[in-house]
Amino acid sequence: MRYERQVKKKKRKWKVFLLIILLLVVGAIIYSYFQYKQGVSQSLDKVDNETIVQEEYEFNGEKDRYGGTNVLLLGSDSRGEEKSRADTIMVARYHPDTGSYKLISIMRDTYVEIPGHGENRINTAFALGGPELLRETIKENFDLDIQYYAIVDFQGFVHLVDEAFPKGVRIDVEKKMSENIGVTLEPGVQYLDGEHLLGYVRFRHDAIGDFGRVERQQKVVKQIGSQLTSIQTIPKLPKLIGVVTPFINTNMDTGDMLYIGKDFLSKENRNIDSLRIPVDGSWNDPTINNASVLTIDLEENKAAIHDFLVEQKSPIE
Template identity: 50%
Template sequence: MKKNVRINKKRKGLRNLLFTVLLLFVTVAIYCIYQYKSGLSEANNGKYKDDQKMFHDFQGTEPQFGEINILLFGSDSRGEEHARSDTLMIAHYNQNTHSMKIASIMRDTYVNIPGHGMQKINAAFAFGGPELVRKTIKENFDVDINYYAIVDFEGFSKIVDIVSPKGVEVDIPYEMSYGIGMTLHPGKQVLHGDKLLGYVRFRHDRLSDFGRVERQQEVVSKIKEQAVSVHSLVNLPKILGVADPYIDTNVDTPTILSIGKGLIAGKSKSMESIRIPVKDSYENETVNVGAVLKIDINKNKQALKDFLASTEDENNIGQ
């Protein structure tokens, strides 16, 4: 009799535990759905709101050894069907070390675009979308790309304000106004949304596009630091909801969540960055396609491959 009572108590305890776990799962699911839909409602006019992927022929390779390369694009489209890429980066993520690197490729870098000859690299996006950019990078730099993500700058401010609600502190060296639709005054200050977008897009300074690339890497690094906080983890469903209509990507949701979880696990790691072309490896020239950066292709190919490569110690982590 006592034995049966004990068995019944165990069964009841197990049922209660399962019920609690199920209730918790349902609560989290409802919260995530609510947050995601809340994010979508704030971004209902995004360029990619209908989830119709504009580029279906991307032939990225499968990630090897836990290392992922994602092409990041920002477009300067103002309604054109075939706009050039305003920003081109390679985001490198190592699933073993949870480290992230950013390589920025200058838009005027003079390279061979398959089927189109020597052109500025930002023309590849207009000629053939992410796939042609992938082929161009593979041919010129011998780097394999796995995924792509295109960011509509209209949604940049919305995404940043959720990921970094306290804003991003920057030190503006001089007045910035031309071409960004606003005036940013010199000095240290905290920027939000649209003003931060103006800061990273401004290129009419003494460093021209080089200064813009430096600012973009600075802001990406600072946003990454805030993105790995508990605040961002709790708001991840809403962030994904806000971002969805403004980003066209072939990165699947499990991979996005895996990267997000990994970045949080490795939040103490600083983000490394590089600019292509590297210092003392290019010349300013004017050719038939305009002003370009004529690069030492071998020097820059090696610099990019060395930057993206993991060290032996890094590869041993997690094994």
């Protein structure tokens, strides 16, 4: 009898333990949902809903042959325009096996073959056929598969920064900047709010033009990533996704974003390796049809991309 009582007592303890775990899981889900909805509501309260355009795009992306997940990141300031070009073109890569994060920036004036439309600057592909044509263009020219896309309106960037970093993001501004960015930035280390940080990554009116702008974009992405991990932002992640949701058009679901974001934020000293296309020494800057473009060595840049993405393992057959 004593043995049976002990067995029953142990079973009750396990039931209580499982019940507590279940309640914690349900509580976490409910908390995440309400945090997410609060973030969405917070953004919608700040803007005119009519300015938020969520067009549905066809996107026939495929998984990266090296086992990674590639996301086509596009920065847009279309303000509802139907034929806007992509102001920023990046491919963000996450590899679940190695936990690595990589970022490829493709300069928007890169002169390439756009399927069905002849040669033009690569950002023209977005205006001609949305993210799908841009995906096809990147695949044809660089043999790079992309599974997802995310078009981020610049308003969303501003709101996300202000929510995640109430005191601003620490940036070393290398020179005075003001032309065509809507704000004035003085040189030196300082904390920038969303509006001023956006101005920083958009500035291009100096001797190195778009090359400096792309370098600053990658610098800001790495700095934001570093500061997110340092302040333990995981509890805020559902709300942050909610804040940016009204300003992001993507074929990723919320679960995918939470999964990738949580893995990034849960590890300290998270590094983001970066690559710029075209790579040094592989381009010229002629004027074609009265437009300044970057003609590139496609094979050299294609090889640079695949050397950058390989994770010391053979491609998946």
